[in-house]
Amino acid sequence: xxxxxxxxxxxxxxxxxxxxxxxxxxxxxxxxxxxxxxxxxxxxxxxxxxxxxxxxxxxxxxxxxxxxxxxxxxxxxxxxxxxxxxxxxxxxxxxxxxxxxxxxxxxxxxxxxxxxxxxxxxxxxxxxxxxxxxxxxxxxxxxxxxxxxxxxxxxxxxxxxxxxxxxxxxxxxxxxxxxxxxxxxxxxxxxxxxxxxxxxxxxxxxxxxxxxxxxxxxxxxxxxxxxxxxxxxxxxxxxxxxxxxxxxxxxxxxxxxxxxxxxxxxxxxxxxxxxxxxxxxxxxxxxxx
Amino acid sequence: xxxxxxxxxxxxxxxxxxxxxxxxxxxxxxxxxxxxxxxxxxxxxxxxxxxxxxxxxxxxxxxxxxxxxxxxxxxxxxxxxxxxxxxxxxxxxxxxxxxxxxxxxxxxxxxxxxxxxxxxxxxxxxxxxxxxxxxxxxxxxxxxxxxxxxxxxxxxxxxxxxxxxxxxxxxxxxxxxxxxxxxxxxxxxxxxxxxxxxxxxxxxxxxxxxxxxxxxxxxxxxxxxxxxxxxxxxxxxxxxxxxxxxxxxxxxxxxxxxxxxxxxxxxxxxxxxxxxxxxxxxxxxxxxxxxxxxxxxxxxxx
Numbered sequence: 175x176x177x178x179x180x181x182x183x184x185x186x187x188x189x190x191x192x193x194x195x196x197x198x199x200x201x202x203x204x205x206x207x208x209x210x211x212x213x214x215x216x217x218x219x220x221x222x223x224x225x226x227x228x229x230x231x232x233x234x235x236x237x238x239x240x241x242x243x244x245x246x247x248x249x250x251x252x253x254x255x256x257x258x259x260x261x262x263x264x265x266x267x268x269x270x271x272x273x274x275x276x277x278x279x280x281x282x283x284x285x286x287x288x289x290x291x292x293x294x295x296x297x298x299x300x301x302x303x304x305x306x307x308x309x310x311x312x313x314x315x316x317x318x319x320x321x322x323x324x325x326x327x328x329x330x331x332x333x334x335x336x337x338x339x340x341x342x343x344x345x346x347x348x349x350x351x352x353x354x355x356x357x358x359x360x361x362x363x364x365x366x367x368x369x370x371x372x373x374x375x376x377x378x379x380x381x382x383x384x385x386x387x388x389x390x391x392x393x394x395x396x397x398x399x400x401x402x403x404x405x406x407x408x409x410x411x412x413x414x415x416x417x418x419x420x421x422x423x424x425x426x427x428x429x430x431x432x433x434x435x436x437x438x439x440x441x442x443x444x445x446x447x448x449x450x451x452x453x454x455x456x457x458x459x460x461x462x463x
Numbered sequence: 464x465x466x467x468x469x470x471x472x473x474x475x476x477x478x479x480x481x482x483x484x485x486x487x488x489x490x491x492x493x494x495x496x497x498x499x500x501x502x503x504x505x506x507x508x509x510x511x512x513x514x515x516x517x518x519x520x521x522x523x524x525x526x527x528x529x530x531x532x533x534x535x536x537x538x539x540x541x542x543x544x545x546x547x548x549x550x551x552x553x554x555x556x557x558x559x560x561x562x563x564x565x566x567x568x569x570x571x572x573x574x575x576x577x578x579x580x581x582x583x584x585x586x587x588x589x590x591x592x593x594x595x596x597x598x599x600x601x602x603x604x605x606x607x608x609x610x611x612x613x614x615x616x617x618x619x620x621x622x623x624x625x626x627x628x629x630x631x632x633x634x635x636x637x638x639x640x641x642x643x644x645x646x647x648x649x650x651x652x653x654x655x656x657x658x659x660x661x662x663x664x665x666x667x668x669x670x671x672x673x674x675x676x677x678x679x680x681x682x683x684x685x686x687x688x689x690x691x692x693x694x695x696x697x698x699x700x701x702x703x704x705x706x707x708x709x710x711x712x713x714x715x716x717x718x719x720x721x722x723x724x725x726x727x728x729x730x731x732x733x734x735x736x737x738x739x740x741x742x743x744x745x746x747x748x749x750x751x752x753x754x755x756x757x758x759x760x761x762x763x764x765x
Contacts, residue, residue, distance in 0.1 A: 195562045199574060202559055206578050206641060212602060213592045225600045279486035286479025287472075294483060301494040303751050305698055307720045308744035309497035311727045311737050312504065315511075316497070332493045335486050365478045394585035396701045397720070401728060412587040412701070419591050420708040426595040433588045444583045448576055451583065455642050456649035 213437070217241070217430035224426045237427055244431035247414075248421045253406050254414055254432075261411040262439070263326060264399075265392035268333045272388045273381055275335035280343025281373050285355060295344070302337040306397070314401045324408040329399060333392065339384050346380040347373070383454045386447060390440060411436050498744070505738035511731040524738035534739070536714060537722040540628070544718055545696035547632045552692050553685065556640055560647035575648065578641030586638065586701040593634045594709055597621050621706060624715040631702050631716050639695070643688050650684030651677070690754035694747055700724070719743050 211231065216224045217240055218233040245254045283295050313332050322328030350373070358368050374381075396412040403409045409417075418432050444451055505524055509517035528534040563574050581589060596603045597620035608614050620630045654677060662672045700720040707713045707721070719739065727736030 192565075195565055199559070199562055199566065202555075202640075203574065203577055206581055206637065209589075209592050209596060209637065210580060210584070212596065213588075216595065224595075225598075227600075227605055229602055229605065275486050275489065279483045282479045282482030286475050286482065288476035288479040291479065294487065297495075298486070298490055301490050303748055304494055304498050305694075305744060305747055307698055307700070307723060308740040308747075309494065309501055311723070311733055311740060312497035312500035313493065314728070315500075315733070334493075335489050337490070337494075340486060365481075369482070390583070390585075394587070394701075396587055396704065397724070400704075400724070412585060415587045415591055416705050416708050419594060419705060420710075426598065426601070429591055429595060433584075433591045436588050437584050440583050440585070444580070448579075452575065452579060452645050455579070455582070455645040 213430050213433050216426055217434045219427055221425065221427055240427035240431040241435070243422075243425065243428035244418070244435060248418065251406070253409075254435075256407055257409050257411055257414040258435075260326075260329075260403075260408060261393060264329045264395075264410060265389045267326065267330045268392045269385050269388045271330070271334040272336060272339050273385055276339030276384060277343045277374060277377055277381065278369070279335070279340045280345075281347055281369060283340070284344045284347035285350065285352065285373075298337050298340050300337075302341075306332075310397065310401060313398075317402060323402050324405045326408075328402045329408070329410070332398065333395075336388075339388065342384055343377065343380060346377060350376065379450075379453075382447065383450045386443060386450050387454045389443070393440060501737045501740050501744075504734055505741050507734045509732075509734040509737075511727075511733055513731075517734065520734070524734050525742075527735065528738055528742070533717075534722070537717050537719045537739075540715060540717050541697060541699075541719045543628055544632060544635075544699060544716070545693055547628070548635050548696045549689065549692040551632075551636055552639060552643055553689050555636075556643035556688070557647050557681075557685065559640070559644045560651060563644065563648065564651060575641070575645055578644050580641065581638045582642045584638070587705060589634055589638045590702045590705040593630065593637070594621070594705070597630055621709075621711045624712060627706065627711050628715050631699075631706065634702050635696065635699060639692065643692060646688055646691075647681075647684060650681055650688075654680050686754060686757045690750055690757075693750055697743070697747055697750075 212229075215231055215233050218236045219230075220237045220239070223230060223234065246252055247254050279298070283291060317323060317328045317331065320328075322331065355368060355372070358372055363371070394412065395410070396416070399410045399413050403413060415432055415436060419429055422428055504517075506519060506521055507517040508520045508523070559578065563571055566574070584592075595601055598604075599617045599619075603620050604616070604618055607618055608616055618626060620626050658676050658680075659672050662676060667675065698720060699718055703716045703718050703721050704724075706716060713721075720743070723736045723739045723743070726732045726739060
């Protein structure tokens with residue numbers, strides 16, 4: 175769009191400014207992609223190649239040893255696999271419940287008129303201003319009192335729904351035609367049926383975006399599992415990575431292999447659903463540090 | 464007739480409440496209660512492990528913090544990190560967004576995705592990648608020595624107190640630049656093209672349309688992105704935690720969240736860490752309020 179605004183017509187594309195712009199964009203491209211490329215290539219190299227100067231960007235072979243070390247762990251306990259499954263389970267549970275509760279609440283706030291509706295909406299929005307870091311200590315105390323440390327319940331409980339999800343679903347449902355809902359009511363459909371069969375299927379794009387945002391933020395969550403999961407069995411992937419990095423600081427190949435394995439689900443999601451990632455970013459999200 | 468109508472209304476209102484109740488309960492238990500509890504606990508001397516009941520100490524925790532050099536160091540570390548990260552983030556993401564919109568349509572999409580890619584990786588993975596790059600014999604030194612023509616020098620990315628701060632900033636900048644580029648592109652695309660056409664008919668050149676139309680109309684987005692990135696920076700934890708665990712000195716990057724974690728969980732000083740949490744909360748609340756005011760004052764309709 176801007177192209178037509180700023181480029182006067184007929185200007186050659188090889189003007190100095192245009193070349194400069196392309197060079198800067200290319201520089202930024204290198205800056206963002208090189209570390210990712212480094213992660214992949216280094217994960218396939220033996221240590222002596224990783225530290226070779228200059229760095230050889232095309233691996234000579236495939237160092238399986240790195241991946242074996244990554245999965246077997248420092249002590250050969252293969253706890254990595256369990257931690258990986260934990261991450262998938264926790265992220266999955268949280269995503270499912272966030273989507274369900276956020277769309278229920280968003281629908282309730284967008285399409286039903288009742289006293290106190292605006293107050294409830296504002297109150298929920300206010301929780302967006304409460305950073306997790308400020309309430310983690312009381313949450314930790316509650317969870318320990320309920321004896322939920324080292325359990326999936328404890329890992330997921332504080333994240334079952336979030337204000338941003340409610341906000342997003344409400345915004346998405348506001349323009350949904352009331353007449354349509356009323357028509358199904360006249361046809362005799364119950365409210366739950368309407369929600370399940372009419373509202374939810376019509377929210378697919380919003381649900382996809384919210385799912386990705388939620389899944390990613392849980393996949394990324396380090397702070398809360400750090401508090402709650404002390405037993406090796408209940409740790410999640412980020413905790414495994416921290417421990418592995420602290421102990422294997424000098425084994426770059428194995429470290430990058432762990433990083434690759436931890437990134438695969440997100441990268442697969444990104445390549446198949448990149449539009450939802452990008453739309454998620456532009457729905458001004460103010461979550462996640 | 465009238466009675467039945469009211470009945471339906473009431474029935475629907477009831478369903479509205481049914482739909483929102485689960486979340487409402489959740490938010491009360493896991494957001495409102497904890498923040499009140501944190502505020503309450505911050506007035507007590509409380510130790511997780513001790514069986515003694517917490518003793519009320521009034522503002523003592525806050526006074527202790529205000530006198531503690533360690534706490535002020537955390538405030539310093541947090542603000543150095545925040546300022547050092549969010550200003551370049553906003554400037555460069557805006558610059559990149561404008562430049563992306565100048566190239567042809569087809570490359571635009573791919574460029575956005577490529578810049579966004581680091582944001583897809585988890586922050587721990589990002590920190591691990593850079594940990595290897597910052598290795599004394601790693602790529603970081605190789606590149607810097609190449610560009611500065613200083614062969615063989617170790618820049619101590621993770622050891623020197625200035626460099627370790629710079630390193631955390633670099634990781635964060637790398638991870639989030641694409642995210643804000645996407646937001647800026649959304650903001651730029653929302654400016655209606657008719658304004659530019661009108662300006663062109665009135666004889667405005669490109670620079671004039673940029674400074675008179677794009678720039679003022681983009682201000683709300685700039686404010687939004689600034690505050691958003693600032694709030695995110697204030698909460699940073701993963702990178703610093705991982706670096707410290709891998710042997711970096713803690714003091715230069717002992718950001719406030721790291722300090723809350725260490726004080727509360729490692730040292731069991733619940734009251735003190737609650738007081739710190741409340742201070743962090745108030746700082747962030749101030750910036751949110753500031754955002755609200757600024758975006759209201761700047762809001763334009765077109």
